[in-house]
Amino acid sequence: MTQPPQMSPDDVQHQAIREQNLRAAAENTANEARYADPRDAAARFPFNGRWTRRDWAHASLFATLGALVIGMVPGFSNAMRTGGEGPQLTTLSLPLPPLSATPRAQAAQQRxxxxxxxxxxxxxxxxxxxxxxxxxxxxxxxxxxxxxxxxxxxxxxxxxxxxxxxxxxxxxxxxxxxxxxxxxxxxxxxxxxxxxxxRPVEVRTAVISGKVGKSLFHSARKLGLSPSVINTLTDEVFKYDIDFDRDVTSGDRFSVVVEQTWREGELIRSGPVTAAVFTAKGKPFTAVRFERDGKGEYFTAEGRPLKKSFIRSPIQYARLSSRFGTRRHPVLGTSRMHKGVDYAARSGTPIMAAGDARVVSAGWQGGYGNTVVLDHGKGHTTLYAHMSRTARLRRGERVSQGQVIGYVGSTGLSTGPHLHYEFRVNGVHRNPLQHTMPPPEPLTGTALAQFRQQTAPALARIRDVEEVIYATVPAQPSQADAQVAAASVPRGNRG
Structure with a gap:
């Protein structure tokens, strides 16, 4: 027999490798034929019983995605519990109550x-x-x-x-x-x-206090006082005692008790002034409103009427340009007695009657120009000269204190627009800035008792406000020493 040739060790190793590869290829072909059915798709990935790192990573990723889906999709988590342990939840569709027709009706009414x-x-x-x-x-x-x-x-x-x-x-x-x-x-x-x-309104009693800055009007308006209230203080309440053109300086103080009418959170009206205290050049002046015989008047804290027979100045917001006494006449150039006082003001400025009176004359009087002369009774007369024109006045006509009787001008012997004002007692010229009249009679008896009862709360409110702001200032009803304050108490609704 012919013996097969002997193989070298290298040939034996190569042959063994070739046979192993052939067996592996045959197994793969058999597996593909066996797992070709798509219904058995899971067998395509045989598991050998051990998880690799890649398998753990995939499992963690899918678990996280599943938790997110369950938490985000409404009702999914409840559906997952169906048939499990614990109470089962049931979702019911409940009908909502009908919407009120009132909002729609109100919206339709809004224009x-x-x-x-x-x-x-x-x-x-x-x-x-x-x-x-x-x-x-x-x-x-x-x-x-x-x-x-x-x-x-x-x-x-x-x-x-x-x-x-x-x-x-x-x-x-x-x-x-x-x-x-x-x-x-x-x-x-x-x-x-x-x-x-x-639209109901609410009336409140407010206390407003402050200091005079550049001007009384500006300071009072900044604190909330209306122009009408400020005019009441200057033209009615204190016009007999305070010359607001010369007596009031920066730093003077005032306190006012005033009624304020509010509607729907808006201030619609102020007044009247119930009480007021004004300190001019360190001297306090007090005024309290009280109705006597059905007419509102202002009195001092002691019950004496503030209204005097004559006001201090017949013209407002004017500058005193010439005083009573001997002087050199600006037109004639001679030294002569100046029997009155001059107030420089713009042409057309109203001139008021210094007191209740009867008209003696109204018209042209030589060097006086257009002039009005008034008789106040008891021997007192006043003269107003150099007017641009007089009011429509007739001889014997009655005029009231503060009534406009003419307007500033420069008629007659005059070098510029101003008012020449004279005050006479039984025909004798007196200095209007120095002559004093006897004070009016105070309240007595029942009227005084009613006055004290009605006015005490207003004065107490001023005192309380000043005590809070100026603890070092003595609390007296006649002192207005407040810087900035506003206090209000509602008096009730009015509909």
């Missing part, structure tokens, strides 16, 4: 009001015409309104409201009948529907 304020001298017809509203529409409103007279007599500053369609047609109109009532007139076809809205 886009275009507001306008009545200017001085402006009429309702002119306002409607400026907005392109026909006069026929205005007549319909006047005929249907129960306040025809109120609409035809609008006061300056009154607020009107207009609701107009895109084509300019008037849909509704509103105005304030008074402080507590607002009237709305709605136009629906040929009909005008009137609606009255009640």
């Amino acid at each position: 886009a009001w275009d507001l306008a304020k009545v200017e001085k001298g402006q009429t309702l017809g002119a306002i409607f015409e400026s907005r392109g509203i026909p006069a026929a529409t205005l007549h319909r409103l006047l005929e249907s309104s129960s306040d025809r007279q109120a609409l035809t007599r609008l006061r300056p500053g009154a607020e009107l409201g207009f609701d107009q369609a895109a084509d300019g047609r008037l849909v509704a109109f509103r105005y304030d009948r008074n402080d507590t009532q607002r009237v709305e007139l709605s136009l629906a076809g040929d009909q005008v529907v009137e609606k009255v809205i009640e």
